[in-house]
Amino acid sequence: MTAVSFETAVSAGLAREAQVRHRRYIKQAVWGAIAIAVLWYAAHQIKFSPYAVAAGVPFMWDFLTRLFPPDLSYMSVLGSATIETIQIAIWGTLLAIILSIPFSLLGARNTTPHIIVFHATRVFLNALRAINELVFALIFVSAVGLGPFAGVLAIALHATGMLAKFVAEEIESVDKGQIEAQLSTGASRMQVILFGVIPQVIPSFVGYSIYRLDVSIRSATVLGLVGAGGLGFSLIQTMKLFKYHQTATCILVIFLLVLVSDWICGKLRRKVI
Amino acid sequence: MLMPNAQNTTTMLSVRGLTKSYGGTIHALRGIDMEVKKGEFLVILGPSGAGKSTLLRCLNRLVEPTEGQIFHNDVQITGNRRNLRAVRRDFGMVFQQFNLVRRLSVLTNVLTGRLAYRSSWRSLFYNFPQEDKRIAIECLARVNMDHKAFQRADTLSGGEQQRVAIARALAQQPTVILADEPVASLDPKIARQVLTYLREVAHELGITVLCNLHQVEYTREYAERIVGMSKGRIVFDGTGAELTDDVIHRIYYRDPDEETAEEK
Numbered sequence: 001m002t003a004v005s006f007e008t009a010v011s012a013g014l015a016r017e018a019q020v021r022h023r024r025y026i027k028q029a030v031w032g033a034i035a036i037a038v039l040w041y042a043a044h045q046i047k048f049s050p051y052a053v054a055a056g057v058p059f060m061w062d063f064l065t066r067l068f069p070p071d072l073s074y075m076s077v078l079g080s081a082t083i084e085t086i087q088i089a090i091w092g093t094l095l096a097i098i099l100s101i102p103f104s105l106l107g108a109r110n111t112t113p114h115i116i117v118f119h120a121t122r123v124f125l126n127a128l129r130a131i132n133e134l135v136f137a138l139i140f141v142s143a144v145g146l147g148p149f150a151g152v153l154a155i156a157l158h159a160t161g162m163l164a165k166f167v168a169e170e171i172e173s174v175d176k177g178q179i180e181a182q183l184s185t186g187a188s189r190m191q192v193i194l195f196g197v198i199p200q201v202i203p204s205f206v207g208y209s210i211y212r213l214d215v216s217i218r219s220a221t222v223l224g225l226v227g228a229g230g231l232g233f234s235l236i237q238t239m240k241l242f243k244y245h246q247t248a249t250c251i252l253v254i255f256l257l258v259l260v261s262d263w264i265c266g267k268l269r270r271k272v273i
Numbered sequence: 274m275l276m277p278n279a280q281n282t283t284t285m286l287s288v289r290g291l292t293k294s295y296g297g298t299i300h301a302l303r304g305i306d307m308e309v310k311k312g313e314f315l316v317i318l319g320p321s322g323a324g325k326s327t328l329l330r331c332l333n334r335l336v337e338p339t340e341g342q343i344f345h346n347d348v349q350i351t352g353n354r355r356n357l358r359a360v361r362r363d364f365g366m367v368f369q370q371f372n373l374v375r376r377l378s379v380l381t382n383v384l385t386g387r388l389a390y391r392s393s394w395r396s397l398f399y400n401f402p403q404e405d406k407r408i409a410i411e412c413l414a415r416v417n418m419d420h421k422a423f424q425r426a427d428t429l430s431g432g433e434q435q436r437v438a439i440a441r442a443l444a445q446q447p448t449v450i451l452a453d454e455p456v457a458s459l460d461p462k463i464a465r466q467v468l469t470y471l472r473e474v475a476h477e478l479g480i481t482v483l484c485n486l487h488q489v490e491y492t493r494e495y496a497e498r499i500v501g502m503s504k505g506r507i508v509f510d511g512t513g514a515e516l517t518d519d520v521i522h523r524i525y526y527r528d529p530d531e532e533t534a535e536e537k
Contacts, residue, residue: 181372181438184333185445186362186389191396195385199376 063244070248078234078253085230085257088148088223089216092155096216097209099160104167110179111171111193125168128161133219137228148229155216155223162215166208167201174200206272214265221254231257284347285311285449285481286332291341292505293327301327303505305341311448314472314482316496318489318516320525324505325485329451332483333364346448362389365442365480367471369454371434375427379418379437382426383409386444405444412440415477416470432463439471443478450475452484456491468495489521 042048105111107121136154144150174197182196224232231254238246286309293302301324309315317325330336332343334350334357343351350360365386373382387405388396401409413419416436426434435455442450452471456464468484472495475482486492492499493513501509501516501524509520 175372175375177368177370177372178374180335181366181368181441182374182385182388184335184361184364184366184451185386185441186358186360187385188358188388188393190393191385191388191391194396194399195377195381195388196374199374202376 066244067248067251069245070252071243071245072249074238074246074249075253078231078249081224081231081234082253082257084148085220085232086217086261088151088155088228088230089213089220091152092220093159093209093213093216095152095156096159096163096212099156100164100167103160103164104171105193105197107164107168108171110174111197122165122168125161125165128157129165130161131158133158133223134226137223137226141227146227151220151223151228151230154228155219158219159212159216163208163212167205170201170204170208171197203272207269210265210268210272214261217261218258221257283311285309285313285345286483287344287347288332289342289344291328291331291343292339293324293331293336294339300505302331302338305505305507307500307507307510309449309481309483311481312476312479314475314495314497315484315500316492316498317483317485317500317502318487318492318496318509318524319485319502320487322504323502323524325502326453328502329366329453329483329485332449332451333361333366335361335366358389362445363448365445365447365450367435367438367442367450367452367455369457371431371438371458373426373434373437373441375425377426378423379413379426379429380406380409380422382437383412383440383444386412386441389445408446409440409444412443413437415443415474416440430463431459432467435459435467436470439467439474443474443480447480449481449483452482454485454487457487464491465494489516492516 103121103125106113106117107125109115109118112118112121133154136157137150140150140153144153178200179192179196182192187195220230220232222232222235224230224234225236227233231250235247235250235254238244238250286307288305288307291302291305292300294300303324305324305328317328319325327336331338338351341351342349345360345363350356373379374385377385381399384401384405387401387408390405391401410419410422413422416439418433418436418440421429421433421437426437429437438455439450450471455471456467459467468491471482471484474480484495493516496513499509499511499513499516500507501520503524508523509516511520
């Protein structure tokens with residue numbers, strides 16, 4: 001390449017760089033404008049108002065002073081409610097773990113028996129995820145009556161939606177080489193799943209399950225609001241009876257429970273992954 | 274029994290007019306005809322994209338050919354999906370990336386070579402009959418890997434993993450081993466070690482080997498017979514002595530005029 005043509009190539013490259021850069025600026029400006037418009041309209045619709053916050057401060061202060069000090073003697077009463085919350089979370093999550101095994105296999109493109117089954121499973125799982133635990137709890141309270149078992153079922157269904165979807169995506173991203181090797185031995189579909197797919201997804205499956213237990217404990221603390229057992233029930237009861245010092249104790253116990261569960265689950269997850 | 278040499282002339286595989294195209298535009302195989310004798314160590318030589326992998330995967334039906342027939346021991350194995358598992362069981366496969374299940378033990382990996390002999394329900398509990406364990410350990414011993422049977426597969430070096438992969442293929446008690454670039458991710462010393470194991474074990478057990486390679490050097494050293502492939506066609510079929518520079522040129526650098534003619 002001669003010196004002249006080399007120079008031409010370099011200046012052409014620089015010109016192209018400037019062109020690409022300008023196009024990027026325009027793109028950023030357009031998307032930025034769209035984002036601002038959307039946020040502005042949303043703020044208007046939801047009556048976003050710093051003034052309302054400022055005006056509400058005295059009322060908030062009034063509520064807080066009624067909460068304080070928490071009635072620590074009430075803690076002994078909350079012990080059984082706390083244990084019940086954990087029990088709801090554990091059973092709900094366990095049922096979800098069991099249910100998510102078949103649903104994740106049916107809902108992954110590479111293990112589903114048919115593409116229609118795949119789409120149907122994903123729609124079903126999305127429905128489970130779309131419906132909040134509190135809504136499920138309301139349904140189950142009317143089905144199996146007030147109490148913690150309704151909470152267990154509510155958590156089981158919602159958690160199945162989440163776990164199965166996560167695990168299905170994990171199944172879809174397994175190493176294809178390991179699968180091909182199993183297929184080439186003449187293994188059946190089920191054997192390929194057992195020996196090729198499952199060993200690859202086990203660590204993330206366990207990781208997601210522990211994470212889900214943590215989420216379930218948090219969910220279980222509010223299920224009592226609709227009568228499905230646990231700490232939420234004490235929370236709403238003390239509030240309705242205007243025993244705000246006891247309500248404060250409930251909030252404090254919920255906070256401690258979430259803190260401890262986050263700490264333990266985090267430790268467990270690090271151990272597995 | 275009376276004629277021990279008779280089996281050496283028996284045809285193991287017979288491929289006729291095999292083509293594979295994807296979407297009618299990409300032609301991986303453009304009409305392959307070949308015969309492979311029992312017990313032969315055949316190297317398929319060619320550059321990447323010549324269709325070597327596709328050819329091997331057509332033989333054990335991982336890839337469905339577009340046209341053509343494959344006969345294995347005089348039985349047609351193409352066009353019938355019913356006995357797919359039995360066909361695959363008869364073809365052991367060794368891969369470039371080893372493809373061991375990384376989180377399973379070496380022994381369990383070799384035992385997966387026995388899956389086609391067992392029902393799915395039996396496999397559900399991840400246990401194998403004593404006989405299968407015996408076969409698996411024997412196969413590991415053949416490649417001198419029995420001392421690492423209980424280690425996880427991903428703790429082994431590349432060469433060791435490939436030896437375990439050979440043991441897995443042997444556990445199928447196959448008549449043919451298909452090796453797809455088995456040494457492409459290994460250094461030269463380990464590569465020769467793996468190829469030596471492959472050749473010797475296959476020889477001892479009378480297994481036919483079809484081995485894809487892109488290195489001329491290894492091909493000359495190990496092949497009893499060489500098939501040269503280029504752009505989905507067989508362009509050479511002969512021995513190492515016949516593999517002249519001219520032939521190599523024909524395999525690796527085909528005339529560009531010819532290429533453009535073929536694209537049409």
